């Protein structure tokens with residue numbers, strides 16, 4: 001359970017007194033997630049999510065995330081809407097952490113997505129890219145290719161204790177990716193972490209996207225590569241080409257890929273898999289003492305990398321030639 005910071009009743013009451021969202025009916029920690037501390041907040045006016053920003057979220061980036069959610073909500077994208085306090089502030093401090101309240105989205109995430117879920121995801125991803133086009137703020141992707149070697153340095157000595165051969169495989173992936181990482185692809189606001197737990201459905205219809213705390217300015221096709229990794233593989237590394245085809249077709253129904261993006265897809269997928277393998281590896285080896293959190297398994301992405309290393313072109317990912 002991702003609750004790194006406990007919030008006392010008194011601290012919560014003091015924090016909420018700045019907001020005009022009614023009086024508190026219930027408050028409880030949320031079991032899912034690994035990054036921030038999240039709580040359900042139920043008041044006489046409705047349901048909200050309270051987030052205390054932890055470890056990997058830099059305080060100077062919070063105006064980007066909050067501004068982006070406001071921008072996307074204003075353009076009709078179903079995402080959390082930040083709630084401003086009586087003084088017009090969307091960001092406050094609670095228990096020594098930066099904190100914000102956002103609207104609660106209805107829906108549930110799917111644990112085992114099918115082709116139609118992937119098609120709906122593709123459409124929503126392209127709509128997000130379109131809605132973000134006139135967002136004026138910029139945030140560099142601080143978990144892109146130049147960050148991977150320093151991340152690996154934190155875990156290299158112990159990598160083989162997690163999976164034999166992992167250190168050597170990672171060294172060779174890093175060399176290839178650093179030499180061939182594509183530049184100058186069409187770019188803009190990307191979500192960068194659109195895993196199944198961050199996409200809600202009501203029945204078969206996609207109802208909302210959450211967790212914009214890795215959002216940044218980067219290649220649109222990299223976001224697609226993140227989704228291909230997150231949605232179209234089993235934990236054991238089995239790839240579902242039909243789901244990948246649905247995801248790409250859904251995306252291209254809204255925003256057709258340019259030829260440079262199509263050509264870059266295999267290396268973008270390989271890089272995205274390495275990014276999640278590395279952050280998981282570092283977290284796996286460094287669980288904070290006392291934190292109520294279950295770290296995610298880096299080996300799932302080591303297995304995906306086996307697929308990406310042998311992929312030749314976008315056709316291998318289900319895109320028609």
Ligand SMILES: Nc1ncnc2c1ncn2[C@@H]1O[C@H](COP(=O)(O)OP(=O)(O)OP(=O)(O)O)[C@@H](O)[C@H]1O
Pocket residue numbers: 002030032033034035036037038049080102103104105106193197198210211212213
């Ligand atoms: N706006 C929202 N509406 C409804 N539920 C939400 C909302 N925001 C968060 N949640 C719930 O809280 C959980 C954790 O939120 P979130 O994914 O943002 O946390 P995180 O720690 O950043 O997680 P991750 O590991 O995905 O980065 C979600 O799985 C969902 O159940």
Ligand SMILES: N[C@@H](CCO)C(=O)O
Pocket residue numbers: 034035193195276279280296
């Ligand atoms: N979605 C990430 C965790 C948050 O970055 C993962 O599955 O590793």
